[in-house]
Amino acid sequence: MTTTNPQSAPLPTVVLTCAVMEMEINHYRQAPAPGSPNMDHILHVHMMEQGLHNDPRKLQTMLQQAVNDIERDWPQAQAIVLGYGLCSRGIEDVSPRRCKLVVTRAHDCITLLLGDRKRYADYVAQHPGTYWYSPGWNKHHTPPGPERYNKLLAQYTEKYGEDNAAFLMESEQHWFSTYDRATYVDLTIGATDQDIQYTRDCADWLKWNFDRQRGDPRLLIDLLAGRWDDDRFLVLQPGQSIRMTADDRVMEAIQVGSAKSEIGSS
Secondary structure (H helix, E strand, O other): OOEOOOOOOOOOEEEEEEHHHHHHHHHHHHOOOOOOOOOOOEEEEEEEOOOHHHOHHHHHHHHHHHHHHHHHHOOOOOEEEEEOOOOOOOOOOOOOOOOEEEEEOOOOOHHHHHOOHHHHHHHHHHOOOEEEEOHHHHHHOOOOOHHHHHHHHHHHHHHHOHHHHHHHHHHHHHHHOOOOEEEEEEOOOOOOHHHHHHHHHHHHHHOOEEEEEEOOOHHHHHHHHOOOEOOOEEEEOOOEEEEEOOOOOOEEEEEOOOOOOOOOOO
């Protein structure tokens, strides 16, 4: 397992992340874990709104614009770290012009919380009907449960009328029928008894099983600290972009101008 710059100081870095990871990233930036280097090399954390993965092309466009802005506005930055996974392929084709661009080999941010993509894959294989909850997800997104149901019902009724709202809500609930488990995953940061109980109440209302998984912060800490081994991280050089792979690597670097992927087609 090789590591980028194993002997040298971390590169001056800007973090570009979804708001779902806001609490965890800010925590480890300000209070590094025992045995970890300080995070003085992190110049800035740029937050993106949650939910952009629902429109992968929009996520790709906004991430590329953010990368361009960071490279312009932070001339001292030498690396940009993404607090994203592949995220519905919304990070594909994003490319730096000046900095290194670093991303975790993960399909989504749950791997960053669990700490290992194999752990994530094994859990999903054992529990394929899992819907994930976390401190960040619960804060920035209304997950399946009674609060979401009532909020959507009110919006649909106001916009489409009662009959159409009832039909739309039936379709919404049918979508949730593919799930049977609400799993709360956390690094203890931002996790409260109320938040955990909220997830449990959602599970009870939906007649799902409830589980809590304690995460492992090492993957996130190493991402922020510049400990970028090839097995867990993809490090792009200027002029390269990201492409999904069909194997355990999750993604690979390609030269800009190589064959493009169909974003959101998988």
